[in-house]
Amino acid sequence: MLRSTWVLREYLRGRNMAEIRKVAAMSKTRFEDLLRCFSSLASDPHSSAPADEREREEWMELLHSIPASKLKQRLTASVETKKAAEQEDQIVGELKHEFGMPPVKVRAVLALLREMEDRLSERRPEHTVVYWAVASHEPAGKPLEACALVPVRLSLLEADDIPDRQQDADFNCVRHMKVNKARRYATEAKRCGGYLTYADLGYLLGIHPAAISALVQKEQTTVIPLRGAECDIGRGVTHRREIIKMFLELYTETQIADRTGHSYESIENYIKEFGTVLVLHEQGMAAPMIRKVTGRSTRLIQVYLQLLKEYSRPEYAFRFNYLRTLVEAGENRPKKGGLGS
Numbered sequence: 001m002l003r004s005t006w007v008l009r010e011y012l013r014g015r016n017m018a019e020i021r022k023v024a025a026m027s028k029t030r031f032e033d034l035l036r037c038f039s040s041l042a043s044d045p046h047s048s049a050p051a052d053e054r055e056r057e058e059w060m061e062l063l064h065s066i067p068a069s070k071l072k073q074r075l076t077a078s079v080e081t082k083k084a085a086e087q088e089d090q091i092v093g094e095l096k097h098e099f100g101m102p103p104v105k106v107r108a109v110l111a112l113l114r115e116m117e118d119r120l121s122e123r124r125p126e127h128t129v130v131y132w133a134v135a136s137h138e139p140a141g142k143p144l145e146a147c148a149l150v151p152v153r154l155s156l157l158e159a160d161d162i163p164d165r166q167q168d169a170d171f172n173c174v175r176h177m178k179v180n181k182a183r184r185y186a187t188e189a190k191r192c193g194g195y196l197t198y199a200d201l202g203y204l205l206g207i208h209p210a211a212i213s214a215l216v217q218k219e220q221t222t223v224i225p226l227r228g229a230e231c232d233i234g235r236g237v238t239h240r241r242e243i244i245k246m247f248l249e250l251y252t253e254t255q256i257a258d259r260t261g262h263s264y265e266s267i268e269n270y271i272k273e274f275g276t277v278l279v280l281h282e283q284g285m286a287a288p289m290i291r292k293v294t295g296r297s298t299r300l301i302q303v304y305l306q307l308l309k310e311y312s313r314p315e316y317a318f319r320f321n322y323l324r325t326l327v328e329a330g331e332n333r334p335k336k337g338g339l340g341s
Contacts, residue, residue, distance in 0.1 A: 001058060002054065002055055002058055003024055003026075004034055004050075004055060004059075005055065005058040005059060005062060006024065007020055007021075007024050007026060007031065007034060008034060008035075008038050008059065008062060009062055011035070012062070012066045012071060013066075017031065037049045037050055038059060041056075041059055041060075041063070042063055042071065045060070045063075088110065091109075091110070091113070092106055092110070095109060116151075125155075127155060127156050127157040127158075128153050128154060128155050128156065129153070129154055129156055130151050130152070130153055130154075131151070131152055131153075131154050131189070131200070131204070132149040132150070132151055132152075132194075133149065133150060133152045133189045133192075133194030133195060133196050133200065134147045134148075134149060134150075134194060134195050134196075134197070134227055135147065135148040135149065135150045135193060135194055135195075136150075136190065136193050136194055136195050139295075149194070150192065150193050150194045151192070152188065152189040152192035152193070152194045153188060153192060154184075154185050154188050154189065154204070155184060155188060156204075158184070160180065161177050161180065161181060162177075178205060178207070178212065178215055179215050179216060181204075181205060182201050182205065182212055182215075182216065182224055183224050185200075185201060185204055186201070186224045186225050186226050187224075187225060187263070190225045190263075195225070195226060195227035196226055196227065197209075197226055197227050198210075198212055198213050198226065201226075225263070225266065239260065240270050240273075240300065240303070241303050241307065242260065243256055243260055243267060243270050243271075244270060244271070244274050244304070244307055245307065246259065246260075247267075247271055247274075247319065248307070248311045248316055248319050250319070253267050253268070271323070271326070272326060272327070272330065273294065273296070273304075274304055274307070274323065275323035275324070275326050275327045276294060276327055277290055277294065277301065277304040277305070277308070278304075278308060278320065278323050278324065278327070279323075279324060279327045279328075280293060280294075281305060281308060287301050287302065287305060
């Protein structure tokens, strides 16, 4: 059996394309050429492709040995590959002629696009979509049209979205479903390095952003990591205040997570942030300078300073000592390339 026939046979049997190419030591371009040639033969047995007589005989035998349904399914995928190749050729033309890119840069851009396509599409689970959200590193106050966007994967549907008839007497009430979806979307976006807004949730859920905001505010125990909550915009400062108060009142991180809905990572970041403000304040640094050093908003710094004043009593000395130790340990941690690396 010729190598081309073996490759086609394995592909039509459903084997993974990447595995086939690896075993056969075949480039992606050559593999796509084979599929296009074989598709031509399948659609027109009198086609001149392939030119080699032995290869043609083997391919004809292969055509008769594969069930028609599977043959159609796999060859349809090859048609999609052909369309993708044509689109890629169009991108190459635009990069060369419209942007004046040299061949080496064109190849680099294509490699990046292929990587993104594989990462976002090929292994995407069922019932998930790719949504473009504002990158988590974008600061508060920056116009949304000027912010960088990142692709995030969101699970549109999950089994838990449907209320339990045994626990929810009003099965037709979808208020909890909406809140759960909003929390899941925002959490998944944060894990991917982006933050959603109420406007994003309104688009995804198909309801007015104000309605979502009202639903969330009714759920006192629900904290959704939206851009406003994470970037010191709106209620985000209030959430931080409540978390720090619970920490100072000797609640554990597990208890705080259960009561607020925030992740452990977020809670730890807030505590470290508050500890940094504590140390800088004790060193005599003024609020405007603390804002500049920490990169947080003036409003949040004022909230932290108010908490320091409110809880500066002997019964909370243990927590403040812990915060000082936490900040000191972070400052003494060896940096990459330093003596300790």
